[in-house]
Amino acid sequence: MSAGLAHGSLSRATVTTPRLALRLLVTVALFAVPSARAELRDDGRVLEPGCALLVPGSQDAPVAECLRCHAGSGSGHPVGLDYVGVSAVRRGHGIPLRSAQEAIRRGAFLPSGELRCTTCHDRESPWRYRLAIPPGAEVRPAVNPRNPATYDPAAGPPPIVARGGDVGTKPLCLLCHALD
Numbered sequence: 286m287s288a289g290l291a292h293g294s295l296s297r298a299t300v301t302t303p304r305l306a307l308r309l310l311v312t313v314a315l316f317a318v319p320s321a322r323a324e325l326r327d328d329g330r331v332l333e334p335g336c337a338l339l340v341p342g343s344q345d346a347p348v349a350e351c352l353r354c355h356a357g358s359g360s361g362h363p364v365g366l367d368y369v370g371v372s373a374v375r376r377g378h379g380i381p382l383r384s385a386q387e388a389i390r391r392g393a394f395l396p397s398g399e400l401r402c403t404t405c406h407d408r409e410s411p412w413r414y415r416l417a418i419p420p421g422a423e424v425r426p427a428v429n430p431r432n433p434a435t436y437d438p439a440a441g442p443p444p445i446v447a448r449g450g451d452v453g454t455k456p457l458c459l460l461c462h463a464l465d
Contacts (some may be wrong), residue, residue, distance in 0.1 A: 338415060344396065344403045351402040362405075368461070369398045381463040392419040393460040405457055410453045422456030 336354065337346040348365035372382040382388075389395060394404050394417065407417035418424055426435045426446050433440040435453075446452050459465055 310379050338403070338406055338408050340408075342393065343408060346401070346403055347403050355402075364400055364402055366400045366406075367398060368400045371400075372461075383461055383463050389460045391460045400461075405454075411448045412446070413449055416452060416454060416457060419451060419456050419460060425453040425455070427451035427453050 337343050338349040340346075343348060351364075368388070369385045372384055372388075373383050383391070385395060385398060394407075395401075396403065403417075405417055408417045410417055412418060412424075424446055425443050427433075429435045432444075434443055
């Protein structure tokens with residue numbers, strides 16, 4: 286890509302690929318709105334401006350802060366719950382939950398004893414959707430019905446998941462759900 290600048294504005298650009306054109310447009314848009322705190326990733330994805338997860342110290346963000354932009358975009362898993370109370374009430378009913386003490390011992394993040402968005406999402410996570418896969422857990426690719434290696438042990442070892450890739454959530458789920 287070559288571009289000539291005239292008096293601080295983009296006056297002429299020759300773009301050789303659609304990907305470069307998209308990068309150029311996104312970059313110009315980010316600079317045009319200085320209050321936006323969007324992040325342009327190397328893979329071309331743009332993270333939402335003002336996403337509370339990207340702010341240092343955001344691990345205690347209330348659920349309402351996340352739902353401001355992400356309402357309806359989640360997995361349908363309940364959030365904003367008093368985990369201590371729910372795990373005690375549900376003991377013996379439905380999907381078994383570990384006690385809060387056991388979930389925390391296994392690595393669950395329960396700020397103020399609550400199940401929040403930041404229980405499962407971490408700004409430092411290298412995985413897609415910034416999933417907080419516990420340290421030391423086996424990282425496996427997300428199940429893809431078209432690829433038996435992602436779910437069938439007889440198909441051989443699972444593919445290696447690249448940084449930013451889709452990962453299986455089982456290790457994350459097993460922090461709280463006693464299904465093992």
